[in-house]
Amino acid sequence: MNQDYIKPDNWSIIEEGFDAERVKSSESLFSIGNGAMGQRANFEEYYSGKTFQGSYIAGIYYPDKTKVGWWKNGYPEYFAKVLNAPNWIGINIEINGENLDLAKCVSVSNFKRELNMKEGIYYRSFNAKMQNGLEIAVKVTRFLSLDLDEVGVINYEITILNSDAKIVFKPYVDAGVHNEDANWEEKFWEPISVENLSHEAFVTARTFKTHFTATTFMQNTILVNGSAQNINPVISEKTADKIAFSYEVSVGKGQTASIQKLGGYTISMNHENTVEAAKKAIEKAKHIGYNQLLEDQKTAWAKIWEMSDITIDGDVKAQQGIRFNIFQLNQTYLGKDSRLNIGPKGFTGEKYGGSTYWDTEAYCIPFYMATKDQQVARNLLAYRYNQLDKAIENAGKLGFTNGAALYPMVTMNGEECHNEWEITFEEIHRNGAIAFAIFNYHRFTGDYSYIPEKGLEVLIGIARFWHQRATYSTYRNQYVILGVTGPNEYENNVNNNFYTNYLAKWCIDYTIEQINKVQNEYSGDYSRIMSKVNLDDVEISHWKAVADNMYFPYSEEHDVYLQQDGFLDKELVKVHDLDKSQRPINQKWSWDRILRSPYIKQADTLQGFYFFEDHFSKEQLEKHFDFYEPFTVHESSLSPCVHSIQAATLGRMEQAYTFYLRTSRLDLDDYNKEVEEGLHITSMAGTWMSIVEGFGGMRVKNNALHFEPRIPKEWDGYSFKINFRNQILKVAVQQNETNFSLEGETAIPVFVNGKEVLVEPNSLVTV
Known part of the structure; x- marks a missing residue:
């Protein structure tokens, strides 16, 4: 049986009801990222149940010494681990002297998570009855800013339902993290400094061996019923790699206390002085303010969707599946930095390590070429050119000579x-x-x-x-x-x-x-x-x-x-x-x-x-x-998409549709029973191809776009956009016709089932 607790919805991933057995799977499915960093959907408050804590920073890794039973000549000396990064989301909560912990509450009701893919925002809400008899309602909003990609934002609200109460918010930053998959139980981060200033704190740590420095920061604002309070923090914990603040608030029955926490990372790949950079990042975010950051997030995602969305009419599960795939691809890599690439788990887990596999070239480049501008795809190619000397070195270790290159x-x-x-x-x-x-x-x-x-x-x-x-x-x-x-x-x-x-x-x-x-x-x-x-x-x-x-x-x-x-x-x-x-x-x-x-x-x-x-x-x-x-x-995530494309090419639409659902909902329905380890990011690009190249039949031949549109009987219609040579072509397929429209300057010829059709700018062509 595949899991089926995710509610079908066109634009959101939704879970209703609290089930401790699902926590790790949901941590993967509700992950968020902004191309520069990302994190699993761990609870902000303390949770004593089973959880897989994970935050990640693009480009930062640790060379974990290879562990094998029998060493063979030519073995790599290390495995590059995607590093579990310091945790900035943590906010422990104490109410009337009792810690809030969903694993220990008397009851949890109205539990809901929603990942709003349209806006790039993650919401969580629940009611809980604590052991001390207090009844509370909690609402959490979290997002990683696309515009300020070093900054993430949390708004954590608590309403006391049945009496007056004393709430203590304990936000912290913690670099004392470890990787679950470490080969030798080594610590990967070495603490450098812990600083605090008013409502701000900075923990700086450096990776052993690779010497990446990261400052993990936080800034907190306390509000009661929406208005900011002048409460100074008490330092409740300070060690070599962690700092926690404590804010005490008294609220009456029915009142809402909240903490707005800014957090994130500044890293030595981008800054000489990471602490100063963190202060500037906080200053910038504070100046914009919580409400505007939220609006800017919606605008930035709207711009991404404008180009990369695929619509499907009449099949909510299929629609949810493709949007989830497109959303995660954009959270993982936005093409801004040619030093980065697309890791198979993105920012959702540790498994596989490394930041690039052959998946990038075989599956991901077509998606990025068609939904961004060509510079993004060129950056992915440049990434390999920049590593050519290493590829020659890799081949040399195996006995190849004369400039032969073996890419890793x-x-x-x-x-x-x-x-x-x-x-x-x-x-x-x-x-x-x-x-x-x-x-x-x-x-x-x-x-x-x-x-x-x-x-x-x-x-x-x-x-x-x-x-x-x-x-x-x-x-x-x-x-x-x-x-x-x-x-x-x-x-x-x-x-x-x-x-x-x-x-x-x-x-x-x-x-x-x-x-x-x-x-x-x-x-x-x-x-x-x-x-x-x-x-x-x-x-x-x-x-x-x-x-x-x-x-x-x-x-x-x-x-x-x-x-x-x-x-x-x-x-x-x-x-x-x-x-x-x-x-x-x-x-x-x-x-x-x-x-x-x-x-x-x-x-x-x-x-x-x-x-x-x-x-x-x-x-x-x-x-x-x-x-x-x-x-x-099909026990590889990269399998169903190729088969879906080929089944469609052969006109076997039922088979093509089955494979499409499998590739698009591989993680949502947990086909391979492993989603708690993280998502299959690179195969998600294959899902995009299964619609555009499979059902849409898109090919490029002799410098022109060709289409052989087909449509599953389950769908009323679908549409996608292609950025072809700096002109944007929209293709909309219905059961009995296909429409083409062009956002661009000059008409382009497209071939539909072998026949040439001229598509003029800003006019609709129906075939």
């Missing part, structure tokens, strides 16, 4: 830090996704300048890697690629994974093509790059020999490319014949059993058909889809 599976600074052998050193297809993203960026934006400026050097490093990684087989008289893991991580150390071999060939061919183009059209860049990378025609001819003679495993009997050499040796029992009690197999089976099974974690051969759709006929896609999908358990 997981990284923070370009250095490989993932330490599961079968993934770190065998899942090399990630290199191909990075080259594909360069191709995809040029195809979509028409901006070629990135390739001569930066991209070609990346492509050359990647082509060199593939040339060296391939082995000439005298037995086959072809080049093979041995000992790899494809996207399907349920097969390790296999030979000739179709997707990997196909990518390798394509990467080399594409790189040679770009070298020729740059030579002919950008001779200055060509000379600069060739002298820098020391490349000549002889080396290129060696690459070409590999690409031209690459081996692809193929079954004549099934008329399909084989996922890898040994796939047909397996006992080919389809998923629908697998006992339901055995699922998910990654939680029920031994790894040994999984590796011998035919079960596919995510699209593998079909991932190749997704990337290179125009290399294959629709008949070939159908054959491969029908062969592989029945063996696919």
Whole structure:
């Protein structure tokens, strides 16, 4: 059974009723972020029940020393942990001498959480009867400002329902945090200083080893019935890494006391003096004031939604799902800082570590290209160019030479830090996704300048890697690629994974093509790059020999490319014949059993058909889809979206719709029973693709947008916007027609089911 406590709503994620068993899941689902920082939806007040405390700052990490049973040459020395950052949201509450703790109250009623995605604001409210007989109503509003991205805001209101009371607010800042997933129980933060000034406090701490400094700050205002009180704080606790204030307020029955707390982080990546920067951030926020900060938040989110929203009519769960995905993507990364990237859990949990995987290039770039301006996608490409030297170093550690580059599976600074052998050193297809993203960026934006400026050097490093990684087989008289893991991580150390071999060939061919183009059209860049990378025609001819003679495993009997050499040796029992009690197999089976099974974690051969759709006929896609999908358990978050797109392409709308719901509600309905660890941020971009590329059928061919619109029978209509080459095209699909409108200066041709249609600015075209 999937969880189903989230109430369907077009614009909000809503939970009603307090259930201690759901707290950790909700902490993930109601997470908030603003691109620079984020946090799980932990309670502000003390909670003695099960909770997973988590606050995170973009770009700050800790190199947690690798822990393995048997050290192998080439292992990364550390795993980059996404750091649990100091906690600034804490506000302990004492009423008539008793601590407020939802786990200990006599009763909790009218409990409600709401994440308003339209406005980027998180609300929580409840009534509670405490052990001392007091009855209270609590309302909390929290948001992380998009405009002042170092600042978060909390408004915590308590109304006493049945008598007069003495309320003590105890706001604190605490750097004494630890990561649940630390390998060696190490502390990651070293306290530097604790300062306070009137209603403000500053705790400065530095990460061990990486030496990032962060000042975590707070500023508090106490109000009774909405008017500010002149109450000075008492310092109730002060240690090397924590400070707590105490404000005592007397209120009558029916009166409301509240604390407005500003908090957040200033970090050494952006400031020389983080304490002074924190004081300025507080000053700025105080000057704007709580009410205006709230209004500014709504305006900033309205601007994001204006471009990135997808509307779905007639299916609330589908609508809620896609908005949740788009909302979380924007909370995680806004494209303002090219040092940052899109971590698979964003700001919602610690699992996976690192700030970038191949997910960014394969799944996220299309979303950011189409819903922001192209500079955001260019920043994501520049991120990899800036780490090219490290990619060459990573390859060197494994014995590759001559500038061959192997991009890391997981990284923070370009250095490989993932330490599961079968993934770190065998899942090399990630290199191909990075080259594909360069191709995809040029195809979509028409901006070629990135390739001569930066991209070609990346492509050359990647082509060199593939040339060296391939082995000439005298037995086959072809080049093979041995000992790899494809996207399907349920097969390790296999030979000739179709997707990997196909990518390798394509990467080399594409790189040679770009070298020729740059030579002919950008001779200055060509000379600069060739002298820098020391490349000549002889080396290129060696690459070409590999690409031209690459081996692809193929079954004549099934008329399909084989996922890898040994796939047909397996006992080919389809998923629908697998006992339901055995699922998910990654939680029920031994790894040994999984590796011998035919079960596919995510699209593998079909991932190749997704990337290179125009290399294959629709008949070939159908054959491969029908062969592989029945063996696919979709236990990777990245799987349902690719299958949804391909099912739609094949006109199988029911299947496409089922996969769409699964990808869009993966976390909301907790399909994989792991949402309490955090959300699947990067797969959320795949959800966006399943509507735009799947149902909308959007492709870019020969510098023009093509659509093959389809619509699930469950929907009355849907719409999305595409920023295509600085012109914004809106596409609205109904059951019997599709409408196009353009916000831009000049008319653009679009192709609908192969027929050209001219869309003029500010006029509606109906097909």
